Amino acid sequence: MTKSLILILGDQLTRNLKPLDLGDKSSDVVLMLEVQEEATYVKHHKKKIVFLFSAMRHFAKALENEGWDVDYVALDDQENLGNFNDEVRRALDRHTPERLVMTEPGEFRVREMINSWPDAFGIPVDIMADHRFIASHDEFRGWADGRKQLRMEYFYRLMRRKTGLLMNNEGEPEGGKWNFDSENRKPPKGEMSFPTPLKVKPDAITQEVINLVGERFSDHFGDLEPFWFGVTEADAKKAFDVFIDAALPKFGDYQDAMLEDQRFLYHAVISHYINAGLLNPLDVCQHIADEYTAGRVPLNAAEGFIRQIIGWREYVRGIYWLKMPGYLDQNFFGASKSLPDFYWTADTQMACLRAAVTQTKEEAYAHHIQRLMITGNFALIMGVDPKQVHEWYLAVYADAYEWVEL
Structure with missing residues (x-):
């Protein structure tokens, strides 16, 4: 039995x-x-x-x-x-x-x-409990209780202290400050070369799933092939290693950059692996911190990456569980317009939106600046119903779950 x-x-x-x-x-x-x-x-x-x-x-x-x-x-x-x-x-x-x-x-x-x-x-x-996360639901609620503002920056500092990541022997942040976001905004200039994320050839199992999805979900958004995501822990670790070796040293400088003909720049392209469980987020952050300690990457790269994981990722999860179920229906500005069709078709004369949606359709991926500053910002300015925006983000990205993007 x-x-x-x-x-x-x-x-x-x-x-x-x-x-x-x-x-x-x-x-x-x-x-x-x-x-x-x-x-x-x-x-x-x-x-x-x-x-x-x-x-x-x-x-x-x-x-x-x-x-x-x-x-x-x-x-x-x-x-x-x-x-x-x-x-x-x-x-x-x-x-x-x-x-x-x-x-x-x-x-x-x-x-x-x-x-x-x-x-x-x-x-x-x-x-x-899901021990892949650093902060439990109770811990986040305890931090949030009684605060007038729930600022990510202060929660991030709590997570830095809890994990010891990028903290010196005196218990102070490496480099004398917590956040190097101001050093993550260099514009790309001149002749630059950008690495390619690890691309894995589908094996027999994956090909069988590709065929099945093509039959069952032909009316869903997005291109089915070429499919190059890894699907195992070993694949995900190889993808992370490629990022460490080829992209991380310059990630910090150009974290907020955009180029029309460059889909990945120096980004890791591992968020879907982390969110599905194929990579452990704390292990990833510790590896990044070790690269800084060894002198192989600058502090603005290590801190900028770690902030995305133990700062933003943990924070948005905490906010989600703190405010649900009403969070799903919040609409502070009373926005009510419909999501434009070009969010699905990319048929628009606006070059940045066309590029971001085309990439999303083909890759099920866009980096965070494309999501925040292009597709998200346009929807905000236009006054699109936030629930429609939420459902779009949930549907189109391989790393998206309700707690991630709501």
Whole structure:
């Protein structure tokens, strides 16, 4: 008899999960589900769906190779009912476990669904903290409590102190200040060469998923091929190594730059790997800090990168869980206009928007300045309904989840 059924979601593709740490390979079963509903509640970019489903399949095989019993329900399984509730119920009928165990989900709507399972299924559901994040929900709430303004900068300093990243022996920030954002704004000039992110050739598993997505989601936004994302932890680590060696030294100077004919500049292009679990964010930041300590990268590059992870990434997650569910419906300016069609077609005479949307369509990626200063800023100035803007960002980027972009 199965003791625990361990449910792993598609953005939890890491061994650094408490249910796996505490699990017993001799008596527990890992459950992984590809469900139609998760791919269609917004019409996610085709490349995003391929990335997540292929990464899930590769992770399941890796767990099996380590001795785990994995119950994997593929999208094209003829008995797949297409939603979490029905598929979890079927799995419980198959395995009759004593309890269902999982890591807390990243999105509020999923947490609400899971909260209904003990009554719906008549089984205990143990939800464990996601230790990939540095700040727990309670820690963020404690920091926010009583503050008139929830400024990222002050939260970021708390995270620097907690992790010790870029802190000297006296407990002060390296370089004498916390933030080198003013040194992240050099414009690109003259003849410059830019590295290419790691591009991985699809293997048989990924090609099978590409074909499946092409059949099932042909009406979704985005180009399906060429598909070059990595789909394993090893791929993600190679991509990170390429960034460290080829791009990080200049990342700080040109972090906020844009060039029409350069899609990646000196950016890492690893956010989708981090958010899906293939890279550990704290490990990534420690590696960056070590590069600075070794004298291989300047401080403005190391600090600028680390700020994005332990500052902005942790902060937006904290704000999301602090303010949900009402956060989804906030509209301070009362914006009500519809999102222009060119956000989907790139058919516009505005060169920056055309370039950003074209790149998004082809790559399921745009760097943060394109997202903030072009697509986001235009929608703000135009007065587009923020919920429509939110759904666009959620759909079109491979790294996007509700907590990330809302």
